[in-house]
Amino acid sequence: MQEETKYRYWLKSVPGIGNKKIRKLVEYCGSAKEAYGLSRRQLLEADGIFEREADAILKSRNAFDLDREAAILEETGVSMVTLEEEAFPRRLLALSDCPYALFYKGTLPAEQKKSAAIVGARGCSSYGRAVGLALGEKLSACGVNIISGMAYGIDSFGHWGALRAGGKTYAVFGCGPDVCYPQSGRQLYEKIQEEGAILSEYPPKTKPAAGQFPARNRIISALSDVIIVVEAKKKSGSLITADFALEQGKEIYAVPGRMDDALSAGCNALIAQGGGIVLSADDLLAELGISPEKSTHPDIDEKKSLEKEESMVYSCFGLHSRSMEELLHMTGLSAPDLADCLVGLQKKGLLEEYYKNYYRIK
Numbered sequence: 001m002q003e004e005t006k007y008r009y010w011l012k013s014v015p016g017i018g019n020k021k022i023r024k025l026v027e028y029c030g031s032a033k034e035a036y037g038l039s040r041r042q043l044l045e046a047d048g049i050f051e052r053e054a055d056a057i058l059k060s061r062n063a064f065d066l067d068r069e070a071a072i073l074e075e076t077g078v079s080m081v082t083l084e085e086e087a088f089p090r091r092l093l094a095l096s097d098c099p100y101a102l103f104y105k106g107t108l109p110a111e112q113k114k115s116a117a118i119v120g121a122r123g124c125s126s127y128g129r130a131v132g133l134a135l136g137e138k139l140s141a142c143g144v145n146i147i148s149g150m151a152y153g154i155d156s157f158g159h160w161g162a163l164r165a166g167g168k169t170y171a172v173f174g175c176g177p178d179v180c181y182p183q184s185g186r187q188l189y190e191k192i193q194e195e196g197a198i199l200s201e202y203p204p205k206t207k208p209a210a211g212q213f214p215a216r217n218r219i220i221s222a223l224s225d226v227i228i229v230v231e232a233k234k235k236s237g238s239l240i241t242a243d244f245a246l247e248q249g250k251e252i253y254a255v256p257g258r259m260d261d262a263l264s265a266g267c268n269a270l271i272a273q274g275g276g277i278v279l280s281a282d283d284l285l286a287e288l289g290i291s292p293e294k295s296t297h298p299d300i301d302e303k304k305s306l307e308k309e310e311s312m313v314y315s316c317f318g319l320h321s322r323s324m325e326e327l328l329h330m331t332g333l334s335a336p337d338l339a340d341c342l343v344g345l346q347k348k349g350l351l352e353e354y355y356k357n358y359y360r361i362k
Contacts, residue, residue: 014060143290170199313342
């Protein structure tokens with residue numbers, strides 16, 4: 001571990017000193033290492049550092065064993081990057097309470113790549129699941145990073161869609177990045193590290209706490225160019241991400257739903273307030289300035305070689321599931337020919353029959 005990293009980890013670990021105070025202190029003296037050597041008088045000369053903060057910094061300096069704590073950090077397998085470094089995600093710098101440090105497992109997102117947040121209800125419907133997967137897959141296949149929080153439901157399906165497309169996806173945690181949460185998401189947790197990263201402003205071993213999750217949503221939003229809400233109730237936590245997005249000047253899109261569907265109440269309200277409507281992944285790609293044809297996923301490219309009738313059937317889906325009856329009407333095929341196409345598309349791993357005579361993108 002580099003010498004400077006030890007001091008940065010110490011500064012991040014000072015109790016009672018928030019991101020704004022740390023940032024002002026670093027701006028005042030130049031680095032965490034310089035801050036470590038300041039006297040009480042010098043600390044009090046820094047903008048925003050009062051006696052309580054100065055005393056906390058001095059107390060922490062005396063109690064914090066730089067080498068031992070650095071060794072513990074290394075043992076967790078968690079990396080750290082701070083705003084003192086070029087590698088720190090520049091998208092976060094505009095936040096008024098930009099985290100001084102990010103802890104992560106995996107690889108940090110490339111600055112130049114477009115990113116989309118896919119968020120929504122934990123207790124999502126089968127339709128929401130299909131939409132989350134389809135959006136994650138199509139956007140990722142066209143080179144878009146997928147950002148979310150790895151929560152149950154829509155968040156997880158957005159991540160899985162990106163992984164299925166062989167793209168990059170990033171989960172922002174409300175606990176330490178070495179703490180798999182939810183615990184049942186272990187497989188997804190491991191996969192995300194291979195193809196992206198688990199990110200958190202909280203240091204290793206920090207346990208999940210209710211108050212930490214709303215705060216992480218500002219990071220999800222800040223890392224994203226657009227925010228897509230798939231399903232959300234009126235008081236859904238996903239709407240917190242949307243609020244942060246509005247404050248940050250980001251574009252918000254929502255998937256519309258039935259008037260009487262509680263899971264769509266939040267999405268419908270966003271649309272009524274001026275949010276964009278998600279009708280297809282292609283519309284979102286256009287918003288990001290990306291051509292839908294720019295697929296980077298071999299499975300998507302293979303769809304170009306589908307038989308003419310199979311291609312026609314597959315094009316009927318988009319974000320929606322379809323019944324056999326709907327497909328007969330939309331394609332004009334005979335029932336035997338349509339059945340052959342559906343069997344072929346299922347064998348190629350492109351469709352699944354999730355209920356008798358009802359199909360959706362796999």
